[in-house]
Amino acid sequence: MSLPTTGGRVTAAAEVTGPAGRYCQADADLFPVDPAAPAIKLRVALPAGWNGKALMFGGGGYNGTIPDVTANVPFGPADRPVPLARGYATFASDSGHQQNPAAPPSLDGSFGANDEALVNFAAGDALKKTRDASLFLIRHAYGTKPAEVYFAGGSTGGREALNVAQRWPAAFDGVISAYPAWNNLAEILDLGYLTQVLSRPGAFPGPDKQKLVYDSVVKACDGLDGVVDGIVSNPGGCHFDPRALRCPAGADTGPACLSDPQIGSVVAMSTPFRWPYRVASGETQYPGFPFLSGADMRTPFLGFGTTAPANPMPVTSGYGMQYWDQWVKYFLTRDPGQNSLEIDPRRPGKWLDRINLLSTIEDRNNADLRPFARAGGKLILMHGAADELVSPYSTSDYYERVRAVAGPRATDAFLRYYVVPGANHANFGTPALAAGWDSLTALERWVESGRAPGNQVVTDLTHARTRPLCEYPGWPRYRGGDPGSASSFACTR
Template sequence: MPAAMVLLAGAVGLLDAGPATATTAAQAGHSTVVPRCAGLEHTTIPASVMSLPTTGGRVVSTSVRTGVVGGETLVYCQVDADLFPVDRSAPAIKMSLALPYDWNRKAMMFGGGGYNGTIPDLAGNVPFGPVDRPVPLARGYATFASDSGHRQDPAAPPSLDGSFGLNDEALHNFAAGDALKKTRDASLFLIRHAYGTRPAEVYFAGGSTGGREALVAAQRWPTAFDGVISAFPAWNNLSEGLYLGYLTQILSGPGAFPGPEKQTLLYDSVIRACDGLDGVEDNVVSHPGGCHFDPHVLRCPRGADTGPDCLSDPQIRAVTAMSSPFAWPYRIASGETSYPGFPFLSGADMRTPFLGFGQTAPAHPMPVTSGYGMQYWDQWVRYFLTRDPHYNSLDLDPRNPGKWLARISHLSTVQDRNDADLGPFARAGGKLILLHGAADELVSDRSTSDYYERVRDILGPRSTDAFLRYYLLPGANHANFGTPAFAASTDSLSALERWVEQGRPPTNPTVADTAHDRTRPLCEYPRWPEYRAGDPDTASSFVCTR
C-alpha cells in the first residue's frame, strides 16, 4: 500500500461541525467525535503544556485534506504549528499533525533521518512496515512529527545539512532529542482540543536518526510513549561520527578508494563465500556471524591497482578498516570507547553506493558523490565541532584531535544517547521492538546488538524479554534504500499494538521480501533463519537457530 497520499481540495466545512455521531466508526471502536479543524486555527500553545523550556507556540494553519490510500478515501485535518525557542536566535520547531475523521483514539509520532530539517510524511509508514496493510494514518491514528527544530537548506543534499549546529538550542533540540518531547507535548495538547479527549495509547516509530530518537524517548521520558519501534538506531551518534571520520581519512588516501566496480567485486565475493551458510543459496547471508571473509583473496598482483578485478593493498586496508572496530586512544565524557565497524556486506554493493563507500573518494570540499557517512562527518566537523563552515574536515584526525578533544568530549554527552537502563520504561508498561538489517550500509547492526546486550546485562534476560524484542533482518539494508538484496516488510505495528494493548508478546513473526516475493521467519537475536526443507521462498521452510 503506498505511503504517499494524493492530497485533494476537500470540503472544509466537513470537519468543522463539532461533535458528531458516526455509527460505523463507533462499531469499529473508533472515535465518534469529528476533529474541530477550523477551531484550531491560530490556537496558542502555552509553554506550560511542554515539560521542556520554550516560549510557547501557535498553530499557523489548518486544512481539511482528502487522501487516497490503497484505493480508499481518507479525510483528515492537517494542523501546522510553530514551537518558539527560548533563544531568539534559534529557529522555531516546525511541526504538523494529521487528525483523521475516523480516529482510533491512538497517536503515532514519527522520527526523522540524517540531520532532519524536514517534517516526516504524516501519511508514511513505520520502518520496514508492511506493504499489504494500511499505514498508521489510514488505520485511524492521529500522526504527528516535527523538523526537530531547524529547516534543511533546499540546496543541500537531503538530510545532510548540519548548519543548525552553530546554535546551541537547535543542536540540543536535534542531538539530545529535546524537540521530541516538546513536539509530543504540544501535539497531545492539540489532539485533546481537536477531539475533546487524549489518546488512549501513544506510539513512536523511527529509523536511523529516528531510531535514535525512539530510544531517546524511552530513555529520557519513560512514560511519554506506550510503545516504541526503533529501527537501525544511530544511538551512539558521536561515536559513529568518529569512526566515519577515521574511515573518511583512510579513503581519502592515495589509491585507497575502491570505485563502484571494485565495491561490486567485494560484495559479490562475500556473497559467494557466505551465501550457503544458512543451508540455501539465495543471495542472502542469513548467518552473518558465521561469515568470515578475507579480502586478501582479492589482492592484485604485488598489491598494485591493476584493474577492476582485484583490490590493491591500499584498498584492502580501506575495506578492512571499514569492517573492523575503531577505538580512540582517549576518553570522552559519554564513556564510549569504540565503534564496531561494518560487515563486509555493508556499503560494498554498487546498487547502493551513496550510503556506503560512495562513488568518489572523500575530498575538500566534500563531493556530493562521496558516501553519505563521509558527508555526514564533514557537516559535523564544520558545524558541530569547529563551528567554522570553511574548515577542512580532512584536516581533523579522530585518532588525534588535538585542541578539539574537549569539544568532542562535551558533544558526546549530547549525541551519545547510551543509557541502556530501560527499567523505568519497562516498569511503566512500555514495549520496544528493535529492528536492524544485517546489510546496513550506514548504521552498523553490530552497534545495535551491543546496545541490546547492554540492556540485558543491566536488567537481566527475563526482565528484558518482558518488554523488548530485537530482530536482525538478513539481507536488509538501510531503510530498504535502492535495490536491497532483501526488501524487508513486516507488520511490527500490529505486533506492538497486541503487546501493549492486550499483553500478547510477538509470537513467530515473519518478514517478507517485497522485491523477490519470499518470506523468512523473523528471528529474535542472536538466532538466525536456517533452511531445513521445502520451498526456500517460504518462511515455514526455515527454523530460527542459534
C-alpha cells in the same frame, strides 16, 4: 513536565483527502527560548475516523524537514494500511531547524552553530516538546487524550525512539526503533576515520571494485544457511578475507582485484574503530560495518559512495563522509570553512574538550530501560544485517547492555530485538532483502493485550518471498521445502 519554549502558534490547517483517507492537517511552530534559534515546525494529521490512538514519527540524518505523517513505520508492510489510514492521529517535527533547500536531503548540519538547535536535535529536546504540543492539539480536536501513544523511527529516528524511552519513560506506551544511530558521536568518529582512509591516494575502491567485494562475500557465505538464495542469513558465520582479492604485487591492475590500499579501506570499514582517549559519554569504540554493507555497489551512496572524499566534500562521496564533513564544520569547530580532512579523530588535539561535550549530547546510551518497563512500555528493536550506514553490531551491543542491566528475563518482558538477514539501511536502493513487517500490529497487541510477539514473519517486498523473523541472536536456517517460504526455515543459534 514540558520543556521550556516561548509558546507556539498554529500556522495552517486544512482538510485533506488522499490515499490515507480524510483528515485535518495542522501545522504549528514552537518558539525557541533563544531568539536566535529557529522554531520547531511540527505537523499533526487528525483522521476523520480516529481510533483513539496517536503515533509520532522520527526523522533521518540531520533532519530539518517534517517527516511524512502519511507514511509507514520503518520496514513497514506493503499489504497493510499506513498508521494514518488505520485511524491513528500522527505527528512529527523537523526537530527544531529547517534544512537549506540547496543542501543534499538530511545532510545540512548548519543549525549546529546554535546551542538550542543543537540540543533540540542531538539531545532530543524537540521530541518531548513536539509530543506535548501535538497531544494538546489532538486533545483539542477530539475532546480527549489518546488511549495509547506510540513512536516509530529509523536511523536518526531510531536514536530518537530509544531516546524517548530513556529520557521520558512514561511519554510513550510503545516504541519501534529501527537501525538506530544511538551512539551518534561514536559513529561520527569512525566515519571521520574512514573518510581519511578513503581519501588517501589509491585507497578508494570504485563501484566496480565494490561490486567485486560484494559478489565475493555472497559467493563465500550465501550457502551457510543451507540454501543459495542471494541472502547471507548467518552473517556471524561469514568470515571473508578481502586479501583473497589482492591484485598481483598489491598494485591496482583493474576491476577484477583490489590493490593493497583498497584492501586497507575495506578492512578499515569492517574493523572496530577505537580511539586512544576517553570521552565523557563513556563510549570507547564503534564496532565497524559488515562486509555486505559499504561493499554493495547497488547502494554506494550510503556506503563508500562513488567518488573518494575530498575538500570540498563531493556529493558523490558516501553519505557518512558527508555527514562527518557537516559535523566538523558546524558541531565541532563551528567554522564553515574548516577542511574536515584535517581533523583526525584519533588525535583531535585542541578539539578534545568539544568532543567530550558533544558526546554527552549525541550518545544516547543509557541502557537502563527499567523505568520505561515499569511504566508499561514495550520496545521493538530491529536492524538489517547488511546496513551500510548504521552498524547492526552497534544495535546488538546496545541490546546486550540492556540485558546486562535489567537481566534477561526482565528484558524479554518488554523488549524484542530482530536482525533481518539481507536487509540494508531503510531498504535504500536494491537490497538483497527489502524488509516488510507489520511491527505496529505486533506492538499494539503487546501493549494493549499483553500478547508478546512470537513466530513473526518478514516479507521480501521485491522478491515475493518470506523468512522467519528470528529473535536475536537467532537466524533462519533452511530445513527443506520451498526456499521462498518462511515455513521452510527454522530459527537457530
